[in-house]
Amino acid sequence: MSGHSTYIPKSDLARWFESRLPIIGLIHSSFIVFPNPRNLNYWWTFGGILAFMLMSQIVTGVVLVMHYTPETTLAFDSVEHIMRDVNYGWLLRYAHANGASMFFIAVYIHMFRGFYYGSYKAPREVLWLLGVVIYLLMMATGFMGYVLPWGQMSFWGATVITSLFSAIPVVGNSITTWLWGGYSVDNATLNRFFSLHYLLPFMILGVVILHIWALHVAGPGNPVGVEKKSPKDTLAFHPYFTVKDGFALVCFLIFYAWFVFYIPNFLGDADNYIEANPLQTPVHIVPEWYYLPFYAILRSIPSKLGGVIAMFGAIVLFAFLPWLDRSPVRSGNYRPVFKIFFWIFVAVTLALGYIGSQPPEGNMVLYGQLLTAYYFIFFLVILPLIGLFETPLPLPASIAESVLSPVKPPAAPAAATSSAEH
Amino acid sequence: MATETMVEPTRRDFLFIATGAAGAIAVGSIVWPLIDQMNPDASTLAAANTEVDLANIAEGQIVTVKWRGKPVFVRHRTQKEIDAARAVPMSELRDPATDESRAQKPEWLIVIGICTHLGCVPLGHQGQYDGWFCPCHGSVYDTAARIRQGPAPYNLYLPPYKFLSDSKVSIG
Numbered sequence: 001m002s003g004h005s006t007y008i009p010k011s012d013l014a015r016w017f018e019s020r021l022p023i024i025g026l027i028h029s030s031f032i033v034f035p036n037p038r039n040l041n042y043w044w045t046f047g048g049i050l051a052f053m054l055m056s057q058i059v060t061g062v063v064l065v066m067h068y069t070p071e072t073t074l075a076f077d078s079v080e081h082i083m084r085d086v087n088y089g090w091l092l093r094y095a096h097a098n099g100a101s102m103f104f105i106a107v108y109i110h111m112f113r114g115f116y117y118g119s120y121k122a123p124r125e126v127l128w129l130l131g132v133v134i135y136l137l138m139m140a141t142g143f144m145g146y147v148l149p150w151g152q153m154s155f156w157g158a159t160v161i162t163s164l165f166s167a168i169p170v171v172g173n174s175i176t177t178w179l180w181g182g183y184s185v186d187n188a189t190l191n192r193f194f195s196l197h198y199l200l201p202f203m204i205l206g207v208v209i210l211h212i213w214a215l216h217v218a219g220p221g222n223p224v225g226v227e228k229k230s231p232k233d234t235l236a237f238h239p240y241f242t243v244k245d246g247f248a249l250v251c252f253l254i255f256y257a258w259f260v261f262y263i264p265n266f267l268g269d270a271d272n273y274i275e276a277n278p279l280q281t282p283v284h285i286v287p288e289w290y291y292l293p294f295y296a297i298l299r300s301i302p303s304k305l306g307g308v309i310a311m312f313g314a315i316v317l318f319a320f321l322p323w324l325d326r327s328p329v330r331s332g333n334y335r336p337v338f339k340i341f342f343w344i345f346v347a348v349t350l351a352l353g354y355i356g357s358q359p360p361e362g363n364m365v366l367y368g369q370l371l372t373a374y375y376f377i378f379f380l381v382i383l384p385l386i387g388l389f390e391t392p393l394p395l396p397a398s399i400a401e402s403v404l405s406p407v408k409p410p411a412a413p414a415a416a417t418s419s420a421e422h
Numbered sequence: 423m424a425t426e427t428m429v430e431p432t433r434r435d436f437l438f439i440a441t442g443a444a445g446a447i448a449v450g451s452i453v454w455p456l457i458d459q460m461n462p463d464a465s466t467l468a469a470a471n472t473e474v475d476l477a478n479i480a481e482g483q484i485v486t487v488k489w490r491g492k493p494v495f496v497r498h499r500t501q502k503e504i505d506a507a508r509a510v511p512m513s514e515l516r517d518p519a520t521d522e523s524r525a526q527k528p529e530w531l532i533v534i535g536i537c538t539h540l541g542c543v544p545l546g547h548q549g550q551y552d553g554w555f556c557p558c559h560g561s562v563y564d565t566a567a568r569i570r571q572g573p574a575p576y577n578l579y580l581p582p583y584k585f586l587s588d589s590k591v592s593i594g
């Protein structure tokens with residue numbers, strides 16, 4: 001995907017094939033000789049980790065479907081059957097359930113990496129938007145997957161989340177009935193969620209291919225945010241980045257395996273080992289951890305429609321980042337003011353996640369409201385203003401210079417350059 | 423730039439528009455079944471009425487029955503609960519409704535047991551008004567199942583029901 005392929009087929013068969021479908025050349029130019037910025041740090045390894053996690057979810061998922069039954073009277077038992085009777089069923093299910101969490105850990109790191117280093121800025125806006133689409137599809141997939149074991153949290157999580165749509169004026173109730181295929185979450189709902197839970201990961205795969213295509217048009221960004229200019233700024237994908245990505249993946253897999261083998265239910269909810277009961281709501285409903293910050297925002301707004309708008313708005317704001325952040329400098333390393341507010345934002349998001357996990361009582365509600373306010377003010381006011389008033393630190397002339405002869409930034413940023421292209 | 427030449431519509435223009443229109447209708451008539459199949463099916467719509475024997479419900483007791491997959495609360499209200507509900511001025515209510523409009527017979531309150539916020543099942547005999555309290559996001563309902571506090575916008579909904587006799591009610 002980067003100009004001409006330098007691949008030279010070695011055998012007659014390879015030559016015959018390449019002249020009919022030049023896919024090996026494509027892979028060669030994209031993942032073997034592709035010139036990556038030489039200064040990529042470990043935050044850049046999460047893309048590869050995400051690709052691995054998607055494949056891992058698809059493989060474990062397809063295998064689980066061989067034993068799972070999407071029917072309200074059988075679903076819960078079929079999952080227990082997977083856990084107790086199916087050979088290695090416990091491993092497959094724990095790998096899939098914890099795999100979803102690992103997938104989200106990786107995607108959040110990947111997104112905040114992009115946020116800090118300004119990866120969404122021109123010419124990478126479409127790349128960023130495709131990423132937001134993947135994230136939305138992941139949220140939908142994870143949500144519908146969690147409904148499948150048909151435990152109490154599956155059922156009540158599904159009820160609360162689908163009821164969000166009933167907040168829409170006039171047509172809200174018809175939409176919820178349509179989503180349910182009945183008057184409550186029931187067998188029709190479980191069946192369609194199963195169908196979509198199977199489908200969406202393959203749609204994610206399609207968008208991932210577009211995402212990588214867009215990535216290889218502009219090339220990846222890098223920690224200093226200065227574009228690559230000469231071959232001195234780059235290193236070949238293989239072996240330099242295959243090895244770096246591979247090492248990071250192995251470390252990540254150790255972390256993943258620790259969850260699967262030692263604390264497989266740590267991120268789950270005990271209530272989900274109780275079969276769904278439509279007549280009894282658990283005392284305290286919490287969604288999966290990866291939705292908690294947004295759940296906290298939902299509960300902070302004391303109006304039904306307002307809460308739903310704020311919750312979806314908080315997610316959609318990510319898509320507008322390229323236009324909210326007006327600073328010409330990409331990397332947070334050279335943006336002293338941005339950096340401060342960015343880390344406050346990270347802390348606020350984590351705190352919102354904690355509040356989302358607590359019962360909405362006492363001071364929790366107030367804290368949630370204050371943090372929600374910061375969340376929105378950061379995106380809509382602080383970020384655009386910093387872009388106008390901040391004086392960035394001087395940027396290195398090139399990636400090679402930043403690596404080979406790093407200059408200490410002067411104390412007073414008098415000679416500040418204002419463009420990332422310098 | 424405007425050139426004043428009026429081009430007569432040709433046969434090709436007509437065919438172009440006619441084909442486009444036919445194509446749009448064809449796409450619409452294929453897409454609609456794909457969307458409508460997700461709506462409640464005939465067996466769900468036909469779900470039978472639920473009959474409840476009131477003789478078994480003691481004064482003060484709330485019984486939950488299932489109707490159309492949803493919980494319905496049948497509450498045998500005490501005189502104190504009825505009086506409390508009737509004493510509330512309309513101006514204090516978020517979704518104003520008189521107690522009389524909520525119960526065909528004052529001692530029997532029959533409501534759909536689904537919080538109008540996001541669909542949880544509220545807990546009976548709890549909350550400040552001793553009506554219902556929703557554990558999910560803290561909505562509080564009074565003894566006429568009217569919303570009094572918390573995020574829910576409406577009172578608990580009333581299902582259609584009629585008394586078959588003094589001790590039997592049919593919901594649906």
Ligand code: HEM
Binds near residue numbers: 060197
């Ligand atoms: C984007 C990738 C995916 C994510 C994030 C994801 C997420 C989830 C989650 C959170 C659960 C609930 C786990 C539990 O608590 O038991 C689940 C269950 C399930 N998923 Fe997936 N999934 C993905 C891909 C797939 C695919 C591709 C298939 C099938 C082809 C699949 C089939 C299943 C089945 C059968 C279950 C029910 C069994 C169980 O609960 O363990 N999943 N999924």
Ligand code: FES
Binds near residue numbers: 538539540541559
């Ligand atoms: S569902 Fe009852 S308060 Fe939210």
